[in-house]
Amino acid sequence: MIKKNRDSKFIIYQVLYIFVITVLALKGADLDLRRVVAEEETVDKTVRDSLVALLDSLYAHGYKFSIEIDPNIEVENIELKQKLASLNQKVQTLSEKVKETPPEEEQKEEIVDEQNLLQMPISVKQIFIQHTWNKAKNTGSVPTYIYDPKNLNNPIAVIPPGEEKTFDLTDQTEVVVKFGSREEKVKVIPNRPPQVKIEKVTTKMSGSNIYVRDLQRITVFTVSIIDERPDQLKATYSGPISVIGPVKDSKGNSVYNVSLNLASNENRFDEWLDKYGDMRDPEGRYKANFFFTVVDERSKDRVQVGDSFIFTDFSK
Numbered sequence: 001m002i003k004k005n006r007d008s009k010f011i012i013y014q015v016l017y018i019f020v021i022t023v024l025a026l027k028g029a030d031l032d033l034r035r036v037v038a039e040e041e042t043v044d045k046t047v048r049d050s051l052v053a054l055l056d057s058l059y060a061h062g063y064k065f066s067i068e069i070d071p072n073i074e075v076e077n078i079e080l081k082q083k084l085a086s087l088n089q090k091v092q093t094l095s096e097k098v099k100e101t102p103p104e105e106e107q108k109e110e111i112v113d114e115q116n117l118l119q120m121p122i123s124v125k126q127i128f129i130q131h132t133w134n135k136a137k138n139t140g141s142v143p144t145y146i147y148d149p150k151n152l153n154n155p156i157a158v159i160p161p162g163e164e165k166t167f168d169l170t171d172q173t174e175v176v177v178k179f180g181s182r183e184e185k186v187k188v189i190p191n192r193p194p195q196v197k198i199e200k201v202t203t204k205m206s207g208s209n210i211y212v213r214d215l216q217r218i219t220v221f222t223v224s225i226i227d228e229r230p231d232q233l234k235a236t237y238s239g240p241i242s243v244i245g246p247v248k249d250s251k252g253n254s255v256y257n258v259s260l261n262l263a264s265n266e267n268r269f270d271e272w273l274d275k276y277g278d279m280r281d282p283e284g285r286y287k288a289n290f291f292f293t294v295v296d297e298r299s300k301d302r303v304q305v306g307d308s309f310i311f312t313d314f315s316k
Contacts, residue, residue: 121161121179129189130169131299132229137164140179145177149185193301194227194294205310210285212269213315215260216242221307223256223292230254233299239290239306240272259308262288269314286311 015214123142138144138159143157146167156175157167169175169188177184199222204214227233230252237243242261246254263269279287291306 010265016155033231035180040102041308088293095164118183119179121159121187122177126186128169128171128172128186129186129191129228130171131191131296132232133166133168135166138162138179142180145178147178148172149174149176152176177236191296191301192297193299194225194230194233194296194302196294196303196305197224198222198291198292198305198307199224209313209316210311211315212260212262212311212315215309215311216262217259219244219257219259220309221258222249224249224272225254225256225292225294227253227294227296229296229298232296233294234297235292235294237292238289240288240309241290257292260288262309262311263314266314281310293303 002243007180053158060217071205088185120135121138121142121144126136128136136144136146136157136159138161141161143161144159146157146159147155149172155178156169157165171189174185177186188271200220201222202218202220204210204218204220223237225246233254235246235254237256237258240260240262243256244259245256263272273286276288277286281287288309288311289306290309293304293306294304295302
């Protein structure tokens, strides 16, 4: 009889233990038991829902209840013990699943953290320039959007992962780069005016006798136009010159070869002297000026640079 009482107490403790854990699992963890226990081995959903509703109603009215086994029972309920043992094992498995599965809020936080850890998809060495075209390559894993800070509704450019795009900027001093849930501001530097460099490439004008005919047969000056965007420049020139070019040097600059084009013969030279003969330096040499003018058609920057030919006569 004592043995049967011990067995009854054991069954009571097991039932209470499983009942409490089951209620906690159903009400506290809000789990879908079908993901852990096979469907054919579980209580029907409608029965479960009815049980939950009943428990809520009882607790709301302050009722307390307990599960008891009749101590006078003379035959052990072996089948019940086996079912309780099986249910106990399933509850333990369920508890392990609950520990392994992070709550939905934690999963969202992990996603946000991953987005916050996204690296800037455009190189930190990237330079954007005003009033010209710009290129940017997206080295990240999400699309990159480039915005004017004054208009965050329409992107200037959308760059898919791994691709490069060309886009135009005007007078922006910075742009907003958005990727994932992050955004960064990138400065836009001014478009510097073009540089015009004139170099003398002959020694013909260094002697005491300098002849027009000689200067018309050779390259006397080279004119180099230096700019980060030479394709949007327009170059013009003026003066008695003959120009060949432009050609590109090793740095991509536009180079012009300049010769004198003052007079085709002695008579034309005399006509020139009648107009400009008073343009003589203290050493009695004549001077003819020329100019190169370069305009950036996007930024409207304008640069003009000139130099002079020096000569003493038309020919020997």
